Amino acid sequence: MSTASEVKPEARYIDALGEGMALALEEDERVIVLGIDVGAGGGIFRVTKGLHERFGDERVIDAPISEMGYVGAAVGAAMTGLRPIVEIMFMDFVGVCMDPILNQAAKLRYMTAGALEIPVVFRMQTGAGRSAGAQHSQSLEAWFAHVPGLKVVLPATVADARDLMLDAVHDPNPVVFVENRRLYAMRGDAEAERLPLGKARVARPGDDVTVVTWGQMLRECLSAAEESEASLEVIDLRSLAPLDLDTVVESVRRSGRLLIVHEAVQDFGAGAEIAARVGDLLFDELRTPVRRLGAPAVPMPFSPDLERALLPTSKAISSAAEGLKAEG
Amino acid sequence: MSTNETAAGSASGTATEEFDLFATMALIRAFETRVSELYRDSEIPGFVHTSLGQEAVAAGVGSALADGDYVATTHRGHGHCLARGMDVEAMMAELFARGEGICHGKGGSMHIADPAKGVLGANAIVGASLPLGVGAALSSKLLGQGRVSAAFFGEGAVNQGAFHEAVNLAAIWDLPALLVCENNIYAEFSDSRRMTRVPGVADRAATYGIESETVDGNDVLAVNELALAAAARCREGAGPFLIEAETYRWHGHYEGDAQPYKPEHEATAWRERDPLVVSRTRLLGTGVAAEQLDEIENQASTRVEASIERARQLPPPELEEAYADVYGE
Incomplete structure (x- = not known):
């Protein structure tokens, strides 16, 4: 199944990510996008470009450089009705905000016997190959896959950039969503066959x-x-x-x-x-x-x-x- | 502190109100006194942290909140849960690690929660209640829920980055967040006055551009009046407010902690200002009979004893419970 979408065949991966977020924001007012410079600035890689203009201050929210604070707040917000897509600019930066992911988002459904639901997407951009050095290049997906309660998705195609984003937002669980920045400029078929999250x-x-x-x-x-x-x-x-x-x-x-x-x-x-x-x-x-x-x-x-x-x-x-x- | 006029004085306590507050404190006292003993006797497993001596903060703030309001609390959270009306039997069953516990035996004392009552949970990570509570306040504001989100934390948590980041977020986003610091002097084993040069937690609020006030945390009526005003202020859209309630932790950081680090006589002085005695004295002065207050305390004990008897009879969780609720469908 393919989603009704403005992304045409041979679209770029980065645009498909933005399209996935735009579709999610459009279909559900509980969805918000939160992160450093994601608002009018459109993000340092321009992944959220245009979202602030379309959806406004209350849906696409600039956070201070305070990952523990705003990632933790996104988890608290997910527990109480919002469905945040929260951005961690570089996956390496997760070191300063691991607690909300590891001890809060991953655990609270379990510890409350299902009374709390935590539908939050942690977007993390990663990727070596750009001379970004040891603190801006790490692929840490195994850390998260090791923690029960988290889902970990890594879209590798243009269609998946959009479709897995939508699936992650629809998922009732916390999802670590890993984007490799070397894929951002990649073009590909945006209308490829859609598979569910969890299917290779x-x-x-x-x-x-x-x-x-x-x-x-x-x-x-x-x-x-x-x-x-x-x-x-x-x-x-x-x-x-x-x-x-x-x-x-x-x-x-x-x-x-x-x-x-x-x-x-x-x-x-x-x-x-x-x-x-x-x-x-x-x-x-x-x-x-x-x-x-x-x-x-x-x-x-x-x-x-x-x-x-x-x-x-x-x-x-x-x-x-x-x-x-x-x-x- | 900076806003006596804004926050205090809009509500005036009456004997009837204080009577209810006294009853809440009596319940917390009875519950935690017995939990401490049951832990000592190895009937309750895990780690237990009690708030004995701090009941006025839980009762005063808890009673100031409305149905639907959120509470994010700490590892020392039994009092906040009880003050928000969580079921005593389901709580005790949870502490006994029973399948019928409020968290099916998967949370325990440090993680006890009841989202249906707005209690997002006790939390075993110092400072974690702040970002979570601020996030709940964000939901309230963006979804128009009209709810106040109260985040409890100890003065030991204010040296965590999470405190600073969360308070700043609550401030810049103008959130209905009631930030309640229970300053019980001890950050785990350490006198927290040795851990910072800033004398009061309330002083720190000003650095984030939010208002705050310090209150006698052993005077339930004072706490309640301040919390009522602060919650009303949050509800009106005036942004976050920080309460620093000065109190004292009677027991150790955890049950079993012999507290060799505390100076002699310190505890004695604070016990003379037992929040239940402070309240009882005032109530007696307004003409309430001592027998009435004794009766309240007896009822609390009876309720707690019944919950213990029930919890003792309950079976442990079924093994399948270990595998349930990791992921939602």
Whole structure:
């Protein structure tokens, strides 16, 4: 199903995000957008451009540089009737406002036996590859996927930027919504098939190696699939929580090989969880060990040359997949 | 402090009003006295923090709020819950970790809540009640709910960033937030006067451009008059107001804390100003019979004892409860 939308095919990811928020604001007056510079300024990346003009001061609200305060207030507001979309400008900044997410939003439904509902979307922009340095480049999605009570979605396509935004706003749970800024300028099909939040998409069918990924790395994996001598089945998870393991398992049953690719640091990353689960379920059906590709365990350096050397590339993905195929 | 004229004096206490306030304090006293003993005897698990000695703040503010008003409170929140009319039996069952507890045995003392009564919950993170309470005030304002949101916090919380950020947000957004500081002198084990150069919590309000007033937190009538005026002010759209209620924590930071850090005689002096004694003395002066007040206290004890007997008989939660309510559909 596709949403009635002003986003035309070949729209940009960033516009689809704005369109998702605009649709949410339009259909439900309880929805507000809250964050630093999201108002008349339109946000530092211009993701909320035009929303303030359309919906006004009380719906699109500029916050002071006070993440703990306004993210906490968004959680309190979600408990009492509003449906806030709250922006954390860089995912790295979540360090100063973790309590409202970790201890409040994720826990209060449970601790009140369902008496409180917390429909809040935490938008976080992330992504290495722009020389932004160690405090503006981290992919921390595994932190949130580790906390019961949170959903974690990572749209990798233009259509998902809009559709997952709407799904996140409609969801009765707190949703961490991760946007990779290297995708902002990406153009793509805004009318692609709509899947529910929690369902992975087979982005490209293939036979030899199942490649599981999410976020910005989807593009690298699809390029790798183009270039590789092996036939790759690329799965875009779309969300880590919920985790659509069924789609992964179904694919690995056919291919017998699994490669997990993410931009986040590989050590203790979400890839480890997926590898463990697949290993547990399909030990006898795997032709080779499960492999992971992620960033090495170092802070992201400023130097563009160093940074480039640390991030998985389509070439590295393609070689890893070919290596798996050669192994067995 | 800065706004005696604005906040105080618009409501005048009568004996009837104080009689009800006394009854609320008696209930809190009876509840927490027994909870302290039950915790000591290992009948109640987990961590328990009591507000014995601070009952006038809970009763005075709680009674000043209207149906639908929000309350975000702290780890020391039994009194606020009781003052907002939460069910004694369901609360006691929760403290006993029973399936019929108000939170199905998944919250406990530190997280006890009843959103149907506006109580968004006790909270085990110091300072967390402030952003949450301010967020509830934001809902009230943007959705036109006409509700006041009261955020309780201790003076120990004002050195947390959450306090400063939340007060500033309430101020710039002109929210109907009643910020209630219970200054009981101790931030966990530490004399909070050693933890800041700013003498009063109310003084800090001015730095955010909001009004505030300090009140004798052991005088329930004074607290109630101030809270009534401040809540009315919030409801009229005049923005947030900070109350600093000066009081004293009789027990330790948590039950079982022997309080070696407190100077001798300090507690004795404060116990002479027991909020129930202060109120009783005034009520007797207005012609209320001592027997009437004794009867109120007896009724409170009977109600609490019945809740304990019931809680003892209840089964623990079913195992499925552990897996329920993590996510909503």
